[in-house]
Amino acid sequence: MAVAIRQLTYAQAINEAMRLEMRRDPRIILMGEDVAGGAGVINFESEDSWGGVLGVTKGLVQEFGRNRVLDTPITEAGYIGAAVGAAATGLRPIAELMFVDFFGVCFDQIFDQGAKLRYMFGGKASCPLVIRTMIGAGMGAAAQHSGCHYSVFTHMPGIKTVIPSTPADAKGLLTAAIRDDDLVVVFENKMLYAMTGEVPEGEYIIPLGKADIKREGTDVTIVAISRMVHQALAAAEELQAAGISAEIVDPRTLSPLDEETILNSVAKTHRLVIVDEDNPRCSAATDISALVADKAFTELDAPIKMVTAPHTPVPFSPPLEQFYIPSPERIVATVQELMG
């Protein structure tokens, strides 16, 4: 059966995934700060104002009502924890943590309660919760609204981490996350919300743990995460002009990690660069590096290289912020260095 494909933005694709899933399963609720907006305003109950701070959840309250689209107060430990409690008792919440940097005020509820609950209870409970959160520098939002931090979550057993880089992946991966019976954190890069791309209509699921080769190549493997996929694609164009063929692997989920696709690619190209906008220590980049050093050392013709953000918070001023974000130029320079 042919699936209709049309252009959607990354934000629209995320919205559509939630809308279709909420139609399918009445146990799904959406909660977060201003996910509808205007809760409690007289004569406004069926309206939404913001639909989330950047409009990603716009329109959902009209269809599903305020009992399923809950505006919360600014109380992250309270509502993220409530989402864990609701998940453990039979609902399937989607909780929006506006900016990932805010995990600092609710991490106990995520990692001590939600992530450990099933294990502590000997497998007799589960936490089917999705936390959607915004990541990424590039908007001048500075140190407390621009981080990535998926490495921190990936480190924690009991959490799955999803990092969609395209509109289609966003829809397919979020749908899989909502249907998953574990705690899944979906990291949405705010710099990608306006990006358009082809997205299948109707039910569309991409299983968690399956990487995607975003560009095939033979000379070097570039594993790129989230928005860095697009930086790597731009770099690959330049490299192509210089006669270097880069293969771009988008892991799409960091936990679970599709090791096989990464290792197969390295076995083909014999060179590896990892591009990651997160901070570099104890990170997804070092983790993938260690994986390849351990399992494919003899395949490598050159040292593994990482192109990452520096070991600093995200700076505010535009030239500083641009310096912070791994650029296509840095990727090109790193690959050229590897190729000798």
Add this chain to the structure above:
Amino acid sequence: MAIQNVGSSIQPLDTSLLLRLYEQMETIRQFEEQAGKEFAAGKIPGFVHLYAGEEAVAVGVCAHLTDEDFITSHHRGHGHCIAKGVDIREMVAELLGREAGSCRGKGGSMHIADVHKGMLGANGIVGGGYPLAVGAGLTARANGKGQVAVCFFGDGASNQGTFHEGLNLAGIWKLPVVFVAENNGYAETTPVTYHMSCRDIADRAAGYGMPGITVDGLDVLAVYEAAGEAIVRARRGEGPSLVECKTYRYYGHFEGDTTTYRTKDELAFYRGRDPILGLRRFMVDRTLATEQDLDAINQRVQERIADAWQFAEASPLPAPEETLTDVYVKYP
């Protein structure tokens, strides 16, 4: 203390209820005293926080609940489990880290749980339970079957930020959640007079637009009546309440605590107001039960505890590879 001693006003006195309350309190007491002995003998790994002395709170509250209702607990969770109907054989097996334990040996005393009984776990994080109870309240509201969630917490936990966040959310959403403070006078070693900026935890309820009441937590009937009102209110959709029970723990914060921060006289004072002996006297004085009836209950409880220990000690330890299971429902 502004304690409302309301328990003795329950009329007509339901003898079968009183006997049930008595037997549950006695079960908790004997369970905890046995656990204390076995811990001292080196049989229980890790930490153990005993509930002895506080039995009237768990029992007086949970007497109003069914398996469909939810509770969240804290470090000192054995009493809540027993009062909520968790199997004591599985509980002892859990304390011993056995495969047959409530959590298959993965949780231990501090995470003991049984979600099928609505017991959402003891909790190793002080104040960890409020948001979870609010979430259970959301589920209860969505189900529309009149379920409630009860959050048990200590005086120390009332200073955590989650207290404010949890009670405010329950308040604005009018959720069927009852917050039960077990004020035993000490947060570990620190007295409530030092660690809390108001006199009673119940004073704080006003900040969340919910009723707050302080009752004698050593009087199971006082707890039963106050909790009953709060739970009925919650079931009716009238929103959350805060019930503070002034109580006392007979043992240290954890087993091994030498309790140098409190006096022998203080302990003797509270031992003299023992909640189980209090109910016993109440029943015998009113000829609702004889000493022999109650002794027979104690004997029966003793046999159940002995049986639970026998069961648990005969249960196998988990295979080491079990470490790797139960992290996820599915992980490719």
